[in-house]
Amino acid sequence: MSNYYSQEIHGPYQLINIGNLNLYEGGVIEECFLAISTFGKLNSEKSNAILIPTWYSGTSKIMLDAYIGEGRALDPDKYFIIIVNQIGNGLSISPSNAPEKIHGKKFPKIRICDDVDAQHKLLKEHFKINQLELVVGGSMGAQQTFEWSVRYPDFVKRAAPIAGTAKNSEHDFVFTDTLIEAITSDPAYQSGDYENSKQVSIGLERHAKLWTVMGWSTEFFRAARHQSLGFKDIHDFIANFMIPYFSEMDPNNLLTMAYKWQRADVSLNTEGDLLSALRKIKAKTYVMPISHDMFFTCQDCLAEQKSIKNSQLKVLDSIDGHLGLFGTDSKMMEQLDLYLKDLLLEI
Amino acid sequence: MSNYYSQEIHGPYQLINIGNLNLYEGGVIEECFLAISTFGKLNSEKSNAILIPTWYSGTSKIMLDAYIGEGRALDPDKYFIIIVNQIGNGLSISPSNAPEKIHGKKFPKIRICDDVDAQHKLLKEHFKINQLELVVGGSMGAQQTFEWSVRYPDFVKRAAPIAGTAKNSEHDFVFTDTLIEAITSDPAYQSGDYENSKQVSIGLERHAKLWTVMGWSTEFFRAARHQSLGFKDIHDFIANFMIPYFSEMDPNNLLTMAYKWQRADVSLNTEGDLLSALRKIKAKTYVMPISHDMFFTCQDCLAEQKSIKNSQLKVLDSIDGHLGLFGTDSKMMEQLDLYLKDLLLEI
Incomplete structure (x- = not known):
């Protein structure tokens, strides 16, 4: 494993073996492991869990640094927050750290739904959690958030896809x-x-x-x-x-x-019918594009949001565009926190 | 010369030898030739000329096909229209057609002001024209239009830079x-x-x-x-x-x-002072960005337009973005014609 992906730089994180993971395109990852970081305490009813999947190139580290904190919306004093690294990001099982049999270029093709299935297994089997207060993520994290809401509609009470779409655009x-x-x-x-x-x-x-x-x-x-x-x-x-x-x-x-990102599409759950897929969502959903995003545009997000029942469009204003996700614009991050706090109020 | 740049595909055009062209970065192009296409008739006062420079990858052919026509703003019944191919586009002197001494990769580095100087020579010496009714061009054609207005302010009565800026942005x-x-x-x-x-x-x-x-x-x-x-x-x-x-x-x-495009900057005329350069413009100017242009954005065009005395911002509405310049959106082309007709009214 390259030193870049070490705990010194991206940790601390735990590796959880979730067993075999059957893949959308066929084949299986044996002894699939996910790297997770958790913050706060799971209550006895297991009803205060928040899941945060990661974006392209990102790891749990940036999500902790930019999104979580006492007094913030994602407050470890109130919630049990699980940041789960996406498959392929170098912390969870990836070409760079997989066993020889699937190492490097031999690594299988993964889809967003494979990540969500892996995370579902993690929550059910490792944490015995049956419902999430919130799934929130940016970019590919938003793609996973949408997939969660469509694939496991009863599992997700609230969803906050930031700067991402449910079905990736041709552009x-x-x-x-x-x-x-x-x-x-x-x-x-x-x-x-x-x-x-x-x-x-x-x-x-x-x-x-x-x-x-x-x-x-x-x-x-x-x-x-x-x-x-x-x-x-x-x-x-x-x-x-x-x-x-x-x-x-x-x-x-x-x-x-990148391969996963390109093919993100919740309508794979409904034989290509995007409208049916979006209508399956039960979560209270805030769709949150960034105003100046050049590829996950407000218009693209709005087009999907209109078909999600219990949803609102909450545009984050920032000229930082997509990579405002890094937290570079403090005003945008304040706006995000206000929206998330609002979303997390009693339903 | 590659067949692609032939008269069969891009013509008819004439090659005019303008003699030696001294270059901004030093050196000289000997016996520099420009490929031009003209339409309409130059009146005896030589007061009805319109100049159209070309964009990156474009030639006089697309400008004729998409922009010129009887009853349109650029009407050869009223105006003497000169479409001048930019240096390097394969019709005017270019790496692909230059004499052996500067052929191919030996071709010198050209700047937008070199094109404008070459065109100025063409108009003064070949056509004996001392003033233009209008300079109009898109993208790199807009860069040349701005350069014309700043470098030869008394030569340009009206200017219509479409989807381009006077100083190229870092982005x-x-x-x-x-x-x-x-x-x-x-x-x-x-x-x-x-x-x-x-x-x-x-x-x-x-x-x-x-x-x-x-x-x-x-x-x-x-x-x-x-x-x-x-x-x-x-x-x-x-x-x-x-x-x-x-x-x-x-x-x-x-x-x-591409090299020229990157370095387009009218402030090279004023020791780097963009405001001074823009204030030199005497032409009645319509700055015309395309609403959905992803790199010559409305905001960038507006920022410059505000400093040009006799100017207005006229946004062309089209989701076709920058390449709406091809004429793919007929409604945008109608809007452009209305703006140009308005601009061409008596001053």
Whole structure:
């Protein structure tokens, strides 16, 4: 396992073996393990649990640092908060840490519903939890949140998908393709047979540059938000923030997540009928796009939200765009906390 | 010269030798030639000329097909319309058609002001024109339009920069970097020493995919505009429209234009002071962003327009985004014609 994914950097986290996981595209992951971090205490009725799945490239660490805290909506004094790392992120089972049989490029294709099934097993069998107060996550975490609400409608009392959609758009599929190709086009990637991430640094740098273009917003750079974050100009921002952020991540891990991201689609539960899928949702749902998100746009989120019964659209205002998810805009994070506190009131 | 740039496909056009062109970054293009197409008749006072520069990858052909016509704003019955191909586009002097000494990768670095100087020479020396009724262009054509207005303020009575800015943004610089790297990262590009465009097809395909993501808009695909244009889905649209569009273009030509595009900046005329540069503009100016443009955004255009004395912001409404410039949205083209007709009224 690469040192980047160590407990020193991303922990503490526990590894929970959930046994065999049958996969949507066929095959099975034997002795599948999920890396989780928990905060607060599960009450005796097991009725105060909140689940937080992670986004592309993210781990439990950023969710703890940016989203959880005493007095905040996600308050460990009130709730038992489980942050679950998505499969492929380098902490839960992933190309970089899987047993030899499915290591690296031999890792199977995973879908969002596989993550949700794995998490469902974790909650039922490991924690004996039968219902969640809330599922909340950003980006691919939102994709998992929607999948939870459709696949296990009685399990989810409340849902807060942030900056993500229930069915990925064609436009977003192609954006993700460009991210994938930035990596795979590096000759050093060698169809996944590289020895370490450093070898694929040129591909990872192109990947970071694409994230710079689509991850924030045109307005973010015009308003010199990158300068107010401490960087001289956009080139300094790329060289000393965007590239270092991604450079130590394992390419096969990123590609495993990208594949899932592209194909996120709750209508796989209803034979391709998106409306039927969204109508299955029982959770009180706040759909929360970020105003300046360039790929999970407000319009795309609104189009789905309208079909979810007990839902409201709560736009988070920030020129930081999609990567405002990092918590860079304190005002947006305050707005998010207000919405989440409101959502968590008695139903 | 590749057959793609032939008169059969892009003509008819004339090649005008404007003599030596001194370049902003140093050096000179000897016997520089510009490819132009003209429509209508220059009146005896030489007071009815309109100049149309071209955008990245575009030639005079698309400007004729989508923008000019009897009864339209750009009416050859009223005006003498000169469409001038930008340097590097494959029709005017370019890496692909230059003499051996500066052929291919040996072609010098060109800036927007070099194009404008070349066009100024063309108008003064070849046509003996001293003033233009209007300069109008989209994208890099808008960059040239702004440069014209700042560099030769008495020459330009009216200006209509569409979907472009006077000073390129940092964000757009990086987007263009990703286009450049899509091509140059193809091992077959060989630092510009490839034999023909087909060899660099993988790089050109990645370049086309990036254009798919940023060139239209998320809303364009959500509204299935690509389907209404006759394509089954986004993949069909990429394979049978976006990739074929770019696939025959010469990579060194594209890179010559991309370099110019990135560095477009009217403040090079005023020692880096953008406000001073914009205040030099005397032309009656309609700044015309496209509502859903993902990289030359309305906000960026508005920020500049506010500093131009005799100007108005005229937003073109279209979910087709930047590539609405192709004329795909007939309602937007009608709106454009109304604005241009209004602009062309007596001052």
